[in-house]
Amino acid sequence: MQHSVSIRDLSLNFGNVKVLETLNLDIEQGEFIVLLGPSGCGKSTLLNCIAGLLDVSAGQIFINGKNVTWEEPKDRGIGMVFQSYALYPQMTVERNLSFGLRVAGMKKEEIERRVARAAEILQIQPLLGRKPANLSGGQRQRVAIGRALVRDVDVFLFDEPLSNLDAKLRSDLRVEIKRLHARLKNTMIYVTHDQIEALTLADRIAIMKNGVIQQLADPHTIYNKPVNLYVAGFIGSPSMNFIEGTLDGSSFTAEDGTVVPVATYDFADKSKASGKAVLGVRPEHILIGEEASRMPYNAEVEIEIVEPMGSDTLAWTKIAGRPVTFRAASDVHLEPGQKLVVGFDPARGSFFSSETTERL
Amino acid sequence: MSQTATMAGSAPDTAVGVEPRGPRPKPFFTPTKIIIYSVLVFFTLYFLFPLYVMVVTSFKTMPEIRFGNIFALPNQINFDAWIKAWTSACTGLTCEGLAPGFWNSVKITIPSTIVSIFIAAVNGYALINWRFKGSELFFAILIFGSFIPYQVFLYPLVMITREMGIFGTLQAVIIVHTIFGMPILTLLFRNYFGSLPQELFKAARVDGAGFWRIFFEIMLPMSLPIFVVALILQVTGIWNDFLFGVVFAGTKNLPMTVQLNNIVNSAQGTPEYNVNMAATVLTGLVPLIIYFVSGKLFVRGVAAGAVKG
Incomplete structure (x- = not known):
C-alpha cells in the first residue's frame, strides 16, 4: 500500500547547526502519528518541512506518492493547525475559514457548502459571524482546525495545538481531536511535548531527540519496551x-x-x-x-x-x-x-x- | 482592577489607628507627585513660552511691537499680519504671501509620504517574511544609510537628477524624499511585521496566499498603528524639510519652509515681526495638527513597534 507521507533521508541545517539528520519516516494512510520530544529536538522543524514552510537541505518528502520536496505548501494537500491558532484577526470566523478557498478561486456555493460542513463538524455555527478576538481559546483552536478542514486535505498537521489552553480544555479538545480523526480518517501528524497527548492520541509515536527519531512505535510498546535509556526516562510520569x-x-x-x-x-x-x-x-x-x-x-x-x-x-x-x-x-x-x-x-x-x- | 483605580477623593480617611480594609487610599499630594508635577509643569511652560510670544506678537500691530513689551497681550486682536503673511508678504521677487508655498508643500508632501510609506512597508514585509540570501546584509546596508548625513548625498543627487532630466521639478524632490525616508521607515515596518506572529504568515501560506495577497489582506489590515507612526514621521519630516526643497524643487515649486525663510530673512525694509510670527505659525500648523489629531495613535504605534504586536 502507498504511504500517506514518506520522508527519505531528510536533513536540515541552519548554517552549521544540524537540526535534522538523515531522517526517515513512513506514515500509513489514515494513521495518527505523534512527534514527541523536548523543545529543540526538531519535531516542529520536521513538521514545517513536511508543510513546505521550510526548505530542506537534503532528502525528499513524498505525500501520497507524489514528490513534494519542492512544492509550495498549498500544493501539498496539507492543512496545518498552529499553537497560537494564527487566525486572521481582522476577519470573521467565516472569512477565516473561507480564506484559503477564496485564494484558490473556488465557486461561492462550494465555499459555502464546505464552510457549513466544517462548522457543523466542529460545532462552531453560532460563531461564524464573530471576530477571533471575541472567541475563547478553545473556540479559536476549533476554528483553526476548521480552516484545515475546509480545504479537504489528505494530511493534517498539528503544531502543538493544545499547548496554549488550560488543562481542562486541553483534555476536552484532545478527545475531540481523537473523535475527529475517527470520523475523518485522514492522516494526522501531531507535534507535542506533552506525553499524555502523545500516548492518548497516537497510533504510533515518534520520540525525537537532537533531530533523530529515537523510537517509532505504538504507545504500548513505547511505554513498556522503550528502546533506550532516553526514551525510558522521557516517557512516563512519574x-x-x-x-x-x-x-x-x-x-x-x-x-x-x-x-x-x-x-x-x-x-x-x-x-x-x-x-x-x-x-x-x-x-x-x-x-x-x-x-x-x-x-x-x-x-x-x-x-x-x-x-x-x-x-x-x-x-x-x-x-x-x-x-x-x-x-x-x-x-x-x-x-x-x-x-x-x-x-x-x-x-x-x-x-x-x-x-x-x-x-x- | 476597578478598586485600584479608585481616585483619592473617594478613598476612606486614613486617620492613625484605622484598621486597613478595602482599597488602599491614594492621597494626591505626596512628595513624589508634587515633584513630578512641578517638574512637568515647569518644562511645559518652558517649551510653550516661545510659542506664546509668537502667537501674541502675530496679533499685534507694528507700533505696539516697537513698544517693547514682548510678553504683554495685544491691546487688540489684529489679523492684518496673518492676512499679509498668507496673501501678500514678499518671498523674494514675488509678493504673493505663503499661499503658493503652502500648496507646493502639499504637492510635495502627499506623494512623497504615500510613495515612501508604501515602498517601505513592502520592504519591511519582504525583509522579515520572505528572507532571501543576503537579506540581512541588504537590511544592514539600508540602515547604514541612515547614519550618513544628507549633505554628503546632495551633490551626487543633483547630478543624478540632472542626468535624469528632472532636476528642479516636483518629481525630483519627491524621489529624494522617498529615498531618504527609506532606512528609518523600513526599519520601522520590518520591526513591526517582525512583532506580528510568524504563524499567521505561515497559515496564510498554507492557505495558498502569495506575496501580495498576504501583504494586502493579512498584514496591512493589522498595521494601522505603524502606518500612523510612519505617516506622522513622513508628513512632519517632509513638511519641515528645507534643504531638499530649496535644492531640488526648482523656483516654481519652492515649499512653504523655503518661502517662510525668504519672508523672514528679506533684507529690504524694516522687519515686520508680526508678519514673520504669523508666517511661522502658519508654516508650523500642519505638523502641529497632525500631532494633535493622531498623537494617541502615534504613541500606541511606537509602543507596538517596540514591544509586541
Missing part, C-alpha cells in the same frame, strides 16, 4: 526508576550488592546480557504487600515521603540504595517511616546497557 549495576546472565547485581534474579526477563539477545547495565522499573510495576512477596525480587523498605495524587498515591523509598518511587492504590494507607515489603518482576522492567544506553 518517570521510570533506574538502578545501576552489573548483569551476568542469570542475575543483576546492583552497586550496593543487592541481587535481582533476571530469569524471567526476555532479552533481545541473551549473549549480550552481561556487563554494566541499568535496570529500569516503572513506579506502577513495583507492588506491595501480599503480591510483592510473590515477585522474583522483593525486599522490606522504609517509606520516606508520600505524595497522594487523588486517584493513587506515590511513595518514595530506597531500593538497592537508590531513590525509587512506587505507586499504590489510594485506599492503601501509607505514611513516612512505615516499613513494608515491596517487590517487582524484572520481566516488566527494562535493562539497558550502560555503555550504549540501548535496550538489552
Whole structure:
C-alpha cells in the first residue's frame, strides 16, 4: 500500500547547526502519528518541512506518492493547525475559514457548502459571524482546525495545538481531536511535548531527540519496551526508576550488592546480557504487600515521603540504595517511616546497557 | 482592577489607628507627585513660552511691537499680519504671501509620504517574511544609510537628477524624499511585521496566499498603528524639510519652509515681526495638527513597534 507521507533521508541545517539528520519516516494512510520530544529536538522543524514552510537541505518528502520536496505548501494537500491558532484577526470566523478557498478561486456555493460542513463538524455555527478576538481559546483552536478542514486535505498537521489552553480544555479538545480523526480518517501528524497527548492520541509515536527519531512505535510498546535509556526516562510520569549495576546472565547485581534474579526477563539477545547495565522499573510495576512477596525480587523498605495524587498515591523509598518511587492504590494507607515489603518482576522492567544506553 | 483605580477623593480617611480594609487610599499630594508635577509643569511652560510670544506678537500691530513689551497681550486682536503673511508678504521677487508655498508643500508632501510609506512597508514585509540570501546584509546596508548625513548625498543627487532630466521639478524632490525616508521607515515596518506572529504568515501560506495577497489582506489590515507612526514621521519630516526643497524643487515649486525663510530673512525694509510670527505659525500648523489629531495613535504605534504586536 502507498504511504500517506514518506520522508527519505531528510536533513536540515541552519548554517552549521544540524537540526535534522538523515531522517526517515513512513506514515500509513489514515494513521495518527505523534512527534514527541523536548523543545529543540526538531519535531516542529520536521513538521514545517513536511508543510513546505521550510526548505530542506537534503532528502525528499513524498505525500501520497507524489514528490513534494519542492512544492509550495498549498500544493501539498496539507492543512496545518498552529499553537497560537494564527487566525486572521481582522476577519470573521467565516472569512477565516473561507480564506484559503477564496485564494484558490473556488465557486461561492462550494465555499459555502464546505464552510457549513466544517462548522457543523466542529460545532462552531453560532460563531461564524464573530471576530477571533471575541472567541475563547478553545473556540479559536476549533476554528483553526476548521480552516484545515475546509480545504479537504489528505494530511493534517498539528503544531502543538493544545499547548496554549488550560488543562481542562486541553483534555476536552484532545478527545475531540481523537473523535475527529475517527470520523475523518485522514492522516494526522501531531507535534507535542506533552506525553499524555502523545500516548492518548497516537497510533504510533515518534520520540525525537537532537533531530533523530529515537523510537517509532505504538504507545504500548513505547511505554513498556522503550528502546533506550532516553526514551525510558522521557516517557512516563512519574518517570521510570533506574538502578545501576552489573548483569551476568542469570542475575543483576546492583552497586550496593543487592541481587535481582533476571530469569524471567526476555532479552533481545541473551549473549549480550552481561556487563554494566541499568535496570529500569516503572513506579506502577513495583507492588506491595501480599503480591510483592510473590515477585522474583522483593525486599522490606522504609517509606520516606508520600505524595497522594487523588486517584493513587506515590511513595518514595530506597531500593538497592537508590531513590525509587512506587505507586499504590489510594485506599492503601501509607505514611513516612512505615516499613513494608515491596517487590517487582524484572520481566516488566527494562535493562539497558550502560555503555550504549540501548535496550538489552 | 476597578478598586485600584479608585481616585483619592473617594478613598476612606486614613486617620492613625484605622484598621486597613478595602482599597488602599491614594492621597494626591505626596512628595513624589508634587515633584513630578512641578517638574512637568515647569518644562511645559518652558517649551510653550516661545510659542506664546509668537502667537501674541502675530496679533499685534507694528507700533505696539516697537513698544517693547514682548510678553504683554495685544491691546487688540489684529489679523492684518496673518492676512499679509498668507496673501501678500514678499518671498523674494514675488509678493504673493505663503499661499503658493503652502500648496507646493502639499504637492510635495502627499506623494512623497504615500510613495515612501508604501515602498517601505513592502520592504519591511519582504525583509522579515520572505528572507532571501543576503537579506540581512541588504537590511544592514539600508540602515547604514541612515547614519550618513544628507549633505554628503546632495551633490551626487543633483547630478543624478540632472542626468535624469528632472532636476528642479516636483518629481525630483519627491524621489529624494522617498529615498531618504527609506532606512528609518523600513526599519520601522520590518520591526513591526517582525512583532506580528510568524504563524499567521505561515497559515496564510498554507492557505495558498502569495506575496501580495498576504501583504494586502493579512498584514496591512493589522498595521494601522505603524502606518500612523510612519505617516506622522513622513508628513512632519517632509513638511519641515528645507534643504531638499530649496535644492531640488526648482523656483516654481519652492515649499512653504523655503518661502517662510525668504519672508523672514528679506533684507529690504524694516522687519515686520508680526508678519514673520504669523508666517511661522502658519508654516508650523500642519505638523502641529497632525500631532494633535493622531498623537494617541502615534504613541500606541511606537509602543507596538517596540514591544509586541
